[in-house]
Amino acid sequence: MSDFSLFSGGIAGTAALAAGIVMALYMARAPIQNVILEACQAIAGGLRFASRTLVSVRTRLVQRNREVLLSAGREAAARMVEREYERFADKVHRDLGDYPTLHQELAGHATRLDEDYAKSASNPPAPPGWADAVEAVAAVPDKAEPVLRQVLESIHGSFKKAGEEANKAYREDCRMRHKHLHDMAPSWRESVRLLGQVKTRVETLNERAAVVDESMRKFEEIHEDTDQAAMALQSSALVQFFIAGLVLLVATGGAVVNFHLIARPMSEMVGGNTYIGSFKTADIAALVIILVELSMGLFLMECLRITSLFPVIASLADKVRTRLAIVSFTLLLSLASVEAGLAYMRELLLQDELATAAVLRGEVAQEASFLWITTAAQMGMGFILPFALTFIAIPLETFIHSMRAVLGWGASGVLMTMAFTLRILARTFDEGGKVFAQLYDVAIFAPLWAEKRFLDVRKEMKASPGAREMLEETEARLSGQKAA
Amino acid sequence: MRKLIITLTATLTAGLAACGEPPATNTGVYMLIDTSGTYTKEIDQAQQIINVILARLEPDDAFAVARVDTGSFSEKDIVAKMHFDDRPSVANQQKRQFRDRVDGFVKDVRPASHTDITGGVLQASEFLTEKGTGKKIIFIFSDLKEDLPEGYVRDIPLTLDGFHVIALNVTKLNSDNIDPREYMNRLEDWQRRVEEGGGTWQVVNDLERLEFSWR
Structure with missing residues (x-):
């Protein structure tokens, strides 16, 4: 309750x-x-x-x-237009530089043709002067008179003889004309060949001029800040970013192979069991060599004006730049030679380790006959890879330049999403x-x-x-x- | 500004301190081989294990092989010792020399009358501590049955801080077959002594499955 x-x-x-x-x-x-x-x-x-x-x-x-x-x-x-103009100038210089000679040659051929033509003109033989006399004799009424008959026969014989001689002279003349005409043929052919050459060159120049026009049109479009140009540049930058990234990935693979080629023998120089932090000193040394090679490659490309990553190098005097290029190349060559040596040493070390392992197992170390192939391949790779990695500068430059635009779009997208x-x-x-x-x-x-x-x-x-x-x-x- | 200078100085000091003597990363291995009585028959297996250890050691590592006999706390019982060079090529040559010395020992080994394992462990800890290696490993190739001569004092605590002790091929004696507790007690006793000394303990009897996990 x-x-x-x-x-x-x-x-x-x-x-x-x-x-x-x-x-x-x-x-x-x-x-x-x-x-x-x-x-x-x-x-x-x-x-x-x-x-x-x-x-x-x-x-x-x-x-x-x-x-x-x-x-x-x-x-x-602008760089492209400049380059196209340079190419065009080179082309003009190469193709039309010898145009005066060509012209002179053509003029010579024309003169010869003219002369030969003039020589090949027909000169008909002049009619004999006594034809009027023959007509007078032929007009005599009594042609049965023996004297007249004798005269006429004599005239007939003379006529016949003169006709034969004239015919002979005319034939000789025709032969000479034909000879002149025959002599004209090579000049004609040469003239036609030269004119064909001129035509080809002019056509090539026209094509090159069209390329220059196209470059100029693009430049003008960009200069006018049109939306179309901006869109084209955006898509171009995106494509370049991905392509350059892909090439850089491939190059990174090459660098990794290069690293493994020299990391092991490096332990012979800097010790096999010393560490800097948690990394082996030998690995760091190998990495440093590869990075130095990459730097030299970048400088070389920069000095050759293939890339333009460092304005300081671009602004150097040509003489200094050339010297710097020679120094970079020499260092690169030295490092490549060192790498080839290290690759050889790597093979020796590997064989030594295999032999030791075989001895420890109580076996006899056997040497394969084809080992020289791997040794040669390693040395070749050790020498070539540094030079191949030099070209990394080109995609790197493209990657860096296009990355600015891609990062901008990324940031813009993030801001837009946040705002939304x-x-x-x-x-x-x-x-x-x-x-x-x-x-x-x-x-x-x-x-x-x-x-x-x-x-x-x-x-x-x-x-x-x-x-x-x-x-x-x-x-x-x-x-x-x-x-x- | 003053704060900035102090911060920079502190950072530089910390950086320089970090660049000081780096900690040792190499490995020191000391192997004790029991040569007493019938255990001498197992010496071939010990030789194989030594070869395997040699193959696994790297430049700048240290390795010593010592026999366990009547009084093992002595440098005289060290059969071979080597601190490998830090260059791989030289280290390989040293490994071959080491193997030759061990081969010579195996050929001429004579059975010992007593078994002083504790003395051997003390000698091993002294050797490895002196070498200053980063990792310290003691292999004991024995049945772990101590048989000390009269008057030898071995009932002393071991100092094995940072040591890893691995007992290999701990064979069972006839008496163990009669009373397996003796075998168990022997193992437990050694484990206790090692762990009380600050070390870690491991027993590996199946030598085919021996894994060197110290790297």
């Missing part, structure tokens, strides 16, 4: 407490809802501000990226505040309902007319009728 009363007392107490809390919440409804809404709006405002700031930073970054990209593109395009996230959060806080305010009303729905009911009733009471109003209305109507 006492338990029941306690239980019932507990329920009543809890109900009273709940009612008290609800009433307290009801009374504090307006300020608490204000606090919730204001706090949420303040946070949302802060987030929106942060988002706007990030968007603004991103805009500046994108702008800066574009400027840097266009600037780099302008520089590259902050915007979403701001919206969430905005709506969340309203939802919390509504949930607050749900918790105190009972007093709110009661309040609403109370207000409705009062409104109804205000709307329905009372007895006093009815009396006053009737009184006014009656007094109106009386007055009428």
